[in-house]
Amino acid sequence: MSGLRRDTRYLLATTAPGVFFIVVFLVLPSAYLVAMAFLSNGPYGLPTAPLTLDAFRELAGFGFLGWSPGNLYTLIRSVWQSLLATAIVIVIAYPAAYYISRQPVRWRAVMLLAVVVPSWTNQVIRSVGWMNIFAPDTVVSDLAVRVGLTEPQMGLFPSQFAVIVGLVYNFLPFMVLPLYAAFERLDTEQVEAARDLFASPVAVFRHAVFPQTLPGLMAGTVLVAIPAFGMYVVTELLGGGKATMIGNLVARQFVQASNWPLGAAGAIIMIVVTLIGLKVLRDLGRRVGGDREVLL
């Protein structure tokens, strides 16, 4: 090591443990998971040679009984539910972030903390909270029965509705924080100028406010839609069969069904869809933002 400059040696020493951890305990396992998708499913659910594409064929719905669209529906439902949840989160977070940014400085940190603290509790506990609220005969369930949303004694979960509420609840802070950051930096002179030119409130919003908050909005969308797509806990606890998402499909192959190659193939599809989602969001941001780089 004497060939290396002393400085370089210290720098290597500082970064090596962290890099080691991420490479050995994340990059390697992920590579192993990817490789597993191309193995055959052995007699006891253990993956064996030879290499095949059977797992992908099975994932696409081709089985002993011909083609079934179940897995495809699950994939589409995952995308749809995460997009719906993201849309609702935006509608809630936008006014909230604006409101917080208009408060006296000393209050803002407390208000942001108030938004963030529930997300520090465990995912499972947050879902237990909603299970308590949506259980049969609670105030909320009774109200839903009276409005005709659900049958008496049924409660509001498991259901797709409960899953969407759970997703919105889980990811709301991830939208509020970047939007707040955008509102806090808002150049009010642009807004004043638009007002002085007698722009309507809608026009002021569209031309002076919205473009400035777009980077925050896009960052928030990535932080909400991507993890919502991979959700496991909320769908497992609050959703029934009609709300299953791809994360549950993948996990089931490892936990109950013991078809590891199929699960690994599902994981690859998840990663691919996630990357496509990132690309689409990036392009969308660029188009809406007028060729300005608004994301990443």
Add this chain to the structure above:
Amino acid sequence: MTGRSLALALRGFWYLLLVFLYAPLAVVVFYSFNAINSSARFAGFSLTWYEQLFSNDAIIGALLNTVALALTSSLIAIVIGGMLGYGFYRYRLRRLSWLIWLIYLPMVMPDIIFGIAEMIFFIAIDERLGILGPGLGTMIIAHVTFQVPFVALLVNARLLALDPQLFEASQDLYASPWQRARFFLLPVLSPAIVSSFLLALTLSIDDFVISFFTAGPESTTLPIYIWSAIKKGVTPEVNAIATLMIGSVFFMALISLVVQRRPSASSTTNRSASS
């Protein structure tokens, strides 16, 4: 709409949002004191569930596992992550910026894939080498892996906010690397280290999925205990356990508020150094 009524509407909206954010937690806390096992009817105040909880060895074990996992992984993560954040700061000028992608990987990887990948990896290693069998050890490794990037980024951000001349000054004074760490870096980074330790703790306590897939039969944590109780349909003490965990999170939130509010000595040095 006039500006005044808009402001009023926004205020109302904010209070509704607070109800939405805290109702699920409040309901859990409220019904944990219920005399009967129901979240529909409150039959009087009682500590039954807490008595059951503290006389249940499985729950006490899970509590100890949760605390041990959170503390051990966070301590390891602030050391490794802190060094990584520092290393990245010093490497900035060299052509190693691609390494930053390695830091982002654990942050963008879906939990479920992260957990499953580690599970099958640990099982394979265990089969061949007889080490890293599922248990508290594998959970600590998994937690450190997802905590390290957050710590590294926080520490790195703090370093980037410092005046680079401070580093030169410490070198001009012929400080050894050890002295530099002890008398310059550690004091200057202490706010970042404290906040990244708190962040690592919350990340660990908040995690369920990765723990679930890397846990062994003897290393059940509280969230895993709650999960299997729900799956088995036995839920009497679930609200009480959840209340304890919510309480600990609020305690940490309070600490972080106090830490943020306290004008720290090192941030003043930073300011006077850059002016």
